[in-house]
Amino acid sequence: MTRLLLQEVCAGSLKGVNLALAAGEIVGLSGPSGSGKSRLLRAVADLDPHGGEVFLDGQPQDSIPGHIWRQRVMMVPADSQWWFDHVGAHFPDGAGEFVAGALGFSAGVMDWPVSRLSSGERQRLAILRALSRQPRVLLLDEPSANLDDDMTQQLEHWLLEQIRRRELGVIWVAHDHHQLDRVSDRQAFIRGDTLELAHGCD
Amino acid sequence: MAVIDLAWWKLALATLLILALAGISLQARLGITRTLLVATLRTMIQLSLIGLVLEALFASSAFYWVALMATVMLLVAGREVIARQQRRLRGGWAFAIGTGSMFVSSFTVAVLTLTVVIGPEPWYEPRYAIPLLGMMLGNTMTGVALSLDRLTESVWSQRAVIENRLMLGDSWRHALEDIRRHAMRNGMMPSINGMAAAGVVSLPGMMTGQILAGSPPALAVKYQILVMLTITAGTGFGTLMAVSWGSRRLFDERERLRLDRLVQQHSR
Numbered sequence: 001m002t003r004l005l006l007q008e009v010c011a012g013s014l015k016g017v018n019l020a021l022a023a024g025e026i027v028g029l030s031g032p033s034g035s036g037k038s039r040l041l042r043a044v045a046d047l048d049p050h051g052g053e054v055f056l057d058g059q060p061q062d063s064i065p066g067h068i069w070r071q072r073v074m075m076v077p078a079d080s081q082w083w084f085d086h087v088g089a090h091f092p093d094g095a096g097e098f099v100a101g102a103l104g105f106s107a108g109v110m111d112w113p114v115s116r117l118s119s120g121e122r123q124r125l126a127i128l129r130a131l132s133r134q135p136r137v138l139l140l141d142e143p144s145a146n147l148d149d150d151m152t153q154q155l156e157h158w159l160l161e162q163i164r165r166r167e168l169g170v171i172w173v174a175h176d177h178h179q180l181d182r183v184s185d186r187q188a189f190i191r192g193d194t195l196e197l198a199h200g201c202d
Numbered sequence: 203m204a205v206i207d208l209a210w211w212k213l214a215l216a217t218l219l220i221l222a223l224a225g226i227s228l229q230a231r232l233g234i235t236r237t238l239l240v241a242t243l244r245t246m247i248q249l250s251l252i253g254l255v256l257e258a259l260f261a262s263s264a265f266y267w268v269a270l271m272a273t274v275m276l277l278v279a280g281r282e283v284i285a286r287q288q289r290r291l292r293g294g295w296a297f298a299i300g301t302g303s304m305f306v307s308s309f310t311v312a313v314l315t316l317t318v319v320i321g322p323e324p325w326y327e328p329r330y331a332i333p334l335l336g337m338m339l340g341n342t343m344t345g346v347a348l349s350l351d352r353l354t355e356s357v358w359s360q361r362a363v364i365e366n367r368l369m370l371g372d373s374w375r376h377a378l379e380d381i382r383r384h385a386m387r388n389g390m391m392p393s394i395n396g397m398a399a400a401g402v403v404s405l406p407g408m409m410t411g412q413i414l415a416g417s418p419p420a421l422a423v424k425y426q427i428l429v430m431l432t433i434t435a436g437t438g439f440g441t442l443m444a445v446s447w448g449s450r451r452l453f454d455e456r457e458r459l460r461l462d463r464l465v466q467q468h469s470r
Contacts, residue, residue, distance in 0.1 A: 066457030071371030081366035
């Protein structure tokens, strides 16, 4: 089943991007800085005006109100923002159970003040925050940029398990090719103004 | 009680006080001498001219002259709203939203007050209509300008938070909730504070002027209360409209934050 389909998407300098993601599939995306990886994710999440069409489970982007589209096609940016005083206020009701025990957090994390979070904690919590809203597609922008090796491995392992179980379609942006080799089913690279797909990994 | 007529040369005495202030600030290098003198000159010229206009207007009291005067006042207020914003909406939207919200609120409340509360004959009698509208517009202008400035400035500085909230699936209203509330409050605070302090901390200017010009205080007070209530209502509705139209314009039909619709301008 095709979870997410990009047809001739143009975003920033990128032209004519075609990509199909199956449910539970992870596509790794890499490219030099400034090549437009984040721009592409923003277009898929419909945060920027863009050309081309994007379909979620066969439904075109335009047919769904913007905020509902983004609830289902959720982007997790490289630098997450926290606007309430406490961690818990950023999560939907009843998310405490899901968060407790995940990615090394205890149940008490919901009461932590945001001002005391380290950048690594912010990053892990941002992923938990996104998943607690039950998206169908996850767009991850450098999800382990602020994490040490141990935590990166733990995150990869945990995310893979969640993605398979929830049958999410995932675009995973990273600089680290070894990471993309470990987690992704297929890989795509940005060269110039086109997206090139590498086949044959599976 | 007779009104003491104010001779023009007596105003010159008051001007001496300003000149003294200007002299001292020049010596102390406060750097406001020029601005002070220009503002003083503007006050004298503008008010003298408006005096002549009002004399003529009161003499004719034809509806179209009153309407023309009201339109000019509205357009000048609209220009002023734009000038007071650090970042404003592009392409005439700042002017349209500012002027539109001031028009709907000030004119509605002023006309309602004239026809229902004061009831002069005819209802557009310039002696009542123009001063009332002037006060409404002046205060609504401040409210609209403050709230729009706060709105665009906060959206700019908190764009990362707004976009992160959008990414998590919040609607544009939800993502902008706090900023809208603060912008509203910013616009409304001057008139609310004015009402709270009226008579205790300050004697409002209109009432003072009326008493100086010979009205009995009890009547001046009644007019002052009426004016403050209508000003607060007008400012409130104007601010409400400006904030909701302005924030809608900052997002497009896909609920994306469109900061490209803002343009920065250098303040005066």
